[in-house]
Every structure is written in C-alpha cells, then in structure tokens.
Amino acid sequence: MPERAVFYYDLGSPYAYLSAERISGLFTEAGLEQPEWQPVLLGGLFRQFDRGSWALTEARAEGIAEIEERAARYGLPPILWPDPWPGEMLNAMRVATFAKQTGRTVSFSLAAFRQQFAAGKDLTVPENVLIAAAACELHPRALESAVKTLIVKDGLRAATDAAAEAGVFGVPAVRVGKEVFWGDDRLEDAVEAAASA
Secondary structure, eight states, X not given: OOOXXXXXXXXXXXXXXXXXXXXXXXXXXXXXXXXXXXXXXXXXXXXXHTOOOGGGSTTHHHHHXXXXXXXXXXXXXXXXXXXSSSOOOHHHHHHHHHHHHTTOHHHHHHXXXXXXXXXXXXXXXXXXXXXXXXXXXXXXXXXXXXTTSHHHHHHHHHHHHHHHHTTOOSSSEEEETTEEEESGGGHHHHHHHHHHO
C-alpha cells in the first residue's frame, strides 16, 4: 500500500483555502484515498526557513488579485478579506489541532477557512473561531480548555517541526511519499503523483 498523501495548511493562508476547497474533489475524481489533513503553524515554518509572508511585501496587491481571480475560476464565492489580514493564527491553529485530535479536522478546517475568506471574519477573534467550531459540534467550553493544554500546544509544534523536516517550507503543500508539492498551483501535480504511486 502506498503511503497516504498529506495536505499541510494554515488557516491564515488564502492559497491554502483555495486548495482546501478543491483537494477532496480532486482525490475523489482520481479514485484515490483522501489525503490526511495536517494543520501546521505557518509562522513556525517561516522561522525555521527564514522566510516571510508575501502579504507583507510589495507583492501584496498582485497576490490578492491572483487569489480573487483563482477563486472566481474555481467557482468559489468572492473572497472577502478579513481585517486585519494576515493575522496571528496561533489560537485558530491550536483549535485546528484539537479538531484533528478529535476526528473533526476537515469539517472544522473548511468551516474556519470559509469564515475567514468567504465571510471575511477575522480568525484572530476567538468568537469567530468558535462559530466555525460549532459547525462541527466542537463545544466552546471544551475548546477553551483544550487550546491551553500541553497535548494541543505540543501537538501543533510537533506537527510543524515534522512538516519542516519533511521539506515543507510553506502552505499549502501536499506530500506524496518523499516528494512535496508546494502551492495551490501544484495541487493537480500532487494528485497525479499520488495516482501513480
């Protein structure tokens, strides 16, 4: 049996949102097992690889225009940008880690991505994360305590470190075996590689 593909993402990444909306359909169409969804902290990857966000450079306007064009081409709702963006995603990504630990990774992550980029709700505001969590029946009180636990904090840190060790330096990324496909524009290549694995 070939190793299951892994989809790495951070809820603050609009390119990861575009891939998240497409990846399950592409794997299904190819008759493949669904990839494992792995939340990682993009800021942690940036620190490990001494990189930064394009959204904080002169390329911001061009990147925003490209994302809006891709969303339209993919048939997704128009992008509504939260303010501020990019924001600090640590709490949201801890919730995503807890969602993974409780078997709700995909449902929570899609709800959170849609809150952020289809509804324009800032995920640095805990209440907006709780709305996404409610969509997949994660209880607010359970979440508030879970994100403070070592198992969640260490889980996110370990997942980010493991991703970096596997060669993931940004998101979205899909790992198929030892090969990493980085970027929304490489998603089809990742599916093709998984199909021939």
